[in-house]
Amino acid sequence: MPDNIKKYYVYIILTVNNKLYCGYTNNVERRYKLHCEGNGAKFTRANKPLKLVYVREFELKQDALREESRIKKLKRKEKEKLLSNETY
Numbered sequence: 245m246p247d248n249i250k251k252y253y254v255y256i257i258l259t260v261n262n263k264l265y266c267g268y269t270n271n272v273e274r275r276y277k278l279h280c281e282g283n284g285a286k287f288t289r290a291n292k293p294l295k296l297v298y299v300r301e302f303e304l305k306q307d308a309l310r311e312e313s314r315i316k317k318l319k320r321k322e323k324e325k326l327l328s329n330e331t332y
Contacts, residue, residue, distance in 0.1 A: 252308035254315065256298035256327065259291035264323055268312040272299055298327055 253272045257265045257279060265287050269275035278284040279293045302308040315323065 249303070252302045252305045254298075254300045254302070254308050254311045255296060256315070256323070257288065257293045258295050258297045259288070260294045261291055263291050264297075264320070265291065265293070266312055266315045266323075268308045270305075272296070 250270055252268060252270050254266065254268050255272055255275070257267075257276070259265060265279075265285070267275065267285065275284060276293070276296050279288040282289045284293075300311065302311065315326070318326070
């Protein structure tokens, strides 16, 4: 697959107060930096990011949005199980 094809990502950030934030983007590094600077989302302005703990790549934007929505509906324990199955 050529490098110029746009990819989309779902990511989870662990915050300093042990909360999980899930989002989607087409540039994980840029988006994480925005969160750390307090410009990413209202949630991460109030809950400072500690580290990126999950990233999953998608070829289609709609698939990434669907996965973000699915993850956001999970209970904390289910999100932790998802994270324990990943190596990032």
